[in-house]
Amino acid sequence: MPLRAKPSSAPNESASQTTRTPPTFATPRRASKTSEIVALEIVRNIVEQDLKPGDRLPLEAEMLKQYRVSRSSLREALRLLEVQGLIAIRPGPGAGTVVGSVHPGNLARTLTLYLHMAGSTYDKLLDAWMAAEPVLAGLAAKNPDRAKVREMMGPFVSKDHAEHGKWAIAEGLDFHDRIATLADNPVLALALQSISYISTEQVLTNPERSQLEEQIVHDHSELAEAIIAGKPDKAEKLMAEHIQHVVEDFKAYWPRRVGEKIQWR
Numbered sequence: 001m002p003l004r005a006k007p008s009s010a011p012n013e014s015a016s017q018t019t020r021t022p023p024t025f026a027t028p029r030r031a032s033k034t035s036e037i038v039a040l041e042i043v044r045n046i047v048e049q050d051l052k053p054g055d056r057l058p059l060e061a062e063m064l065k066q067y068r069v070s071r072s073s074l075r076e077a078l079r080l081l082e083v084q085g086l087i088a089i090r091p092g093p094g095a096g097t098v099v100g101s102v103h104p105g106n107l108a109r110t111l112t113l114y115l116h117m118a119g120s121t122y123d124k125l126l127d128a129w130m131a132a133e134p135v136l137a138g139l140a141a142k143n144p145d146r147a148k149v150r151e152m153m154g155p156f157v158s159k160d161h162a163e164h165g166k167w168a169i170a171e172g173l174d175f176h177d178r179i180a181t182l183a184d185n186p187v188l189a190l191a192l193q194s195i196s197y198i199s200t201e202q203v204l205t206n207p208e209r210s211q212l213e214e215q216i217v218h219d220h221s222e223l224a225e226a227i228i229a230g231k232p233d234k235a236e237k238l239m240a241e242h243i244q245h246v247v248e249d250f251k252a253y254w255p256r257r258v259g260e261k262i263q264w265r
């Protein structure tokens with residue numbers, strides 16, 4: 001589905017300033033660059049036209065006409081969005097720009113860069129993770145759509161889950177993604193899950209984790225039961241304990257990494 005030109009609201013090279021009352025924060029907000037304004041316009045068009053991940057954006061020549069900016073500004077705008085994972089630029093034959101996804105993993109990358117620069121340590125990251133996950137678990141337990149809760153949490157209740165022998169970290173992450181969905185607050189889900197993504201990406205790297213895997217399967221099963229039963233307090237408590245189990249395992253395995261500073265990688 002092609003983007004339609006909107007000449008009336010399209011920015012141009014000279015209109016790079018918006019008239020707005022400056023915020024009263026200590027750090028004043030800098031003026032947006034043309035490429036940033038174009039990036040914002042592209043996002044606005046994606047949202048307005050309800051484009052989905054994988055949908056194509058117009059060709060470069062078309063976008064140059066549509067946004068009335070220089071090629072370098074347009075490319076910079078696309079690059080800004082590509083870095084955030086909000087679009088993907090495919091080179092070669094059949095090349096083109098497609099819509100990306102609002103994925104906490106993408107936000108996690110940006111957040112990691114900030115945390116790296118801020119000199120934050122893994123201790124603080126893990127503390128934040130332990131604070132974040134129970135919030136989502138509590139909200140999931142309160143979700144009024146009980147049928148959906150049962151449908152999404154049901155597969156994790158099974159006590160013989162571990163015997164299937166196919167359990168993998170990915171499945172564990174899927175469990176947490178489902179809880180974030182059931183929490184039914186995209187703002188909290190995105191913000192808090194980005195913390196989870198950094199933690200799991202950088203923490204769940206221990207190759208020898210059969211004991212922990214059993215613990216995780218057990219924890220997930222208990223959590224799923226509490227969420228299905230609609231018990232937010234219990235779900236919060238169990239989630240805090242669950243993350244604690246994973247964090248303790250990490251601290252035992254990588255004692256020196258705990259105090260280290262977070263690295264962007």
Ligand SMILES: [Zn+2]
Nearest residue numbers: 172175176216
């Ligand atoms: Zn888990």
